[in-house]
Amino acid sequence: MPPFDLPEGDPFGPHNLPYGVFSVGEQADRTVGVRLGDHVLDAGAAAHALGSPYATLLARPSLNPLLAAGRTTWSDVRRALTAWVTVPSHQSAVQEFLHPLSSVTLHLPFEVADYVDFYASENHARNVGHIFRPDAADSLTPNWKHLPIGYHGRSGTVVVSGTDVVRPSGQRKAPSDTEPVFGPSVRLDIEAEVGFVVGVPSVMGSPVALGDFREHVFGLCLLNDWSARDIQAWEYVPLGPFLGKSFATSVSAWITPLDALEEARVAPPERTHELLPYLDDSASGDGPGGYDLRISVSINGHLVSEPPFSTMYWTAAQQLAHMTVNGASLRTGDLYGSGTVSGPSEHERGSLLELTWNGRDTLELPDGKRTFLEDGDVVTLSAWAPGPDGVRVGLGEVTGRVAAGEQPL
Known part of the structure; x- marks a missing residue:
């Protein structure tokens, strides 16, 4: 099933979009990912492909920079992500940055302070x-x-x-x-x-x-x-x-x-x-x-x-x-x-x-x-x-x- 064609009622549909940090294969680089169904969207790569001003913020090995950016940025990024996975013209641009969940390694998503x-x-x-x-x-x-x-x-x-x-x-x-x-x-x-x-x-x-x-x-x-x-x-x-x-x-x-x-x-x-x-x-x-x-x-x-x-x-x-x-x-x-x-x-x-x-x-x-x-x-x-x-x-x-x-x- 194509990654955007989710089963009806999928709990990880566009209404959810939780954040994590992942890597692919043996590569050491970690980056911010957003879950969609049974796939993970490389948020930084998608943002860069679409010319988003948040590309640098999302292409990081930890959620901490996004966490520190504040509520206005959180809302803006969420609206952008929702559009990227629901608007057909954006879907075609970001599809290559979706990875099957089974093919990635998930990491501690943020650096814990206290x-x-x-x-x-x-x-x-x-x-x-x-x-x-x-x-x-x-x-x-x-x-x-x-x-x-x-x-x-x-x-x-x-x-x-x-x-x-x-x-x-x-x-x-x-x-x-x-x-x-x-x-x-x-x-x-x-x-x-x-x-x-x-x-x-x-x-x-x-x-x-x-x-x-x-x-x-x-x-x-x-x-x-x-x-x-x-x-x-x-x-x-x-x-x-x-x-x-x-x-x-x-x-x-x-x-x-x-x-x-x-x-x-x-x-x-x-x-x-x-x-x-x-x-x-x-x-x-x-x-x-x-x-x-x-x-x-x-x-x-x-x-x-x-x-x-x-x-x-x-x-x-x-x-x-x-x-x-x-x-x-x-x-x-x-x-x-x-x-x-x-x-x-x-x-x-x-x-x-x-x-x-x-x-x-x-x-x-x-x-x-x-x-x-x-x-x-x-x-x-x-x-x-x-x-x-x-x-x-x-x-x-x-x-x-x-x-x-x-x-x-």
Whole structure:
């Protein structure tokens, strides 16, 4: 089938056009690509052929220059790309720059600056509270309904989909152990998340307001924040996650621009506590701040969960506002994760910690039972969002295989 003749309802049609970075064959050169169906358009080469002023911006080995260019440029480039793949005269000019997806290598699409991970799902937070504080009067911590809780992660270990994840080693101490031991994690877990990619930086000392979210954030991607629960449990008091999180965070190869997700915008869950002004989005003039994203989690090809992103209590705009309210600056390529996405039902939980209730219950898979991940397991997150005229917007997938770790010294 010719690359422009897409099946009806293709989730990667002209209404989507997510961005990535790819290379062809053995050549080392990487360049910006845009997905159309099962093909990738060399955006820089197409722009050059059509005399676009954005040719230099798009013929780069990373999305960072485009991210930094700002919202006006993002919109202009998107309009141009849409015309190139839908107007017949442009199609004939750019067809030679379309490559089958199966023939290219996809790379980490942007240079990650800083990485922050949040804890924005009330369902997830309540489940974790019930697991670890079963006798508490409230499963949420006292601050949870007042601010988006988060921690600063490690940007250097953010990897693209398809990269193996080596089982980490570290200290752990089970309740029955008298002393900590060192070795590979035995409670390796996933966290089904959505990542938001910052384009335009901000000035240190100047917080980013709720209404400026779309001036700074370019788009989103799927994100799996791998977690070594046994290492995390021993180390996190009193300063929070460290080695139990920093060994790997996987992101999808495609960044979906926010402009492709207008039909997916929804109101977040009803607020139960009055918010301070910098987080109060009750009278936002920018429309609803939530996104209706339908996520699927599979292990070794078997569907285990379908977390709904529309249930997230804290929105991406609120997270950005809180992340900068102390004057912290944004940099091009900053990435922040939503935190584990979990819905109200058991089949909507976004981590094995919840699905197995901290290992108490087994997860039945065709190839055997699981409580946490085993070496060789392949985890895949995929997702879609509602698009125009009932068409789906595909968000691609993020996949990682667990590789055995090195034996401890």
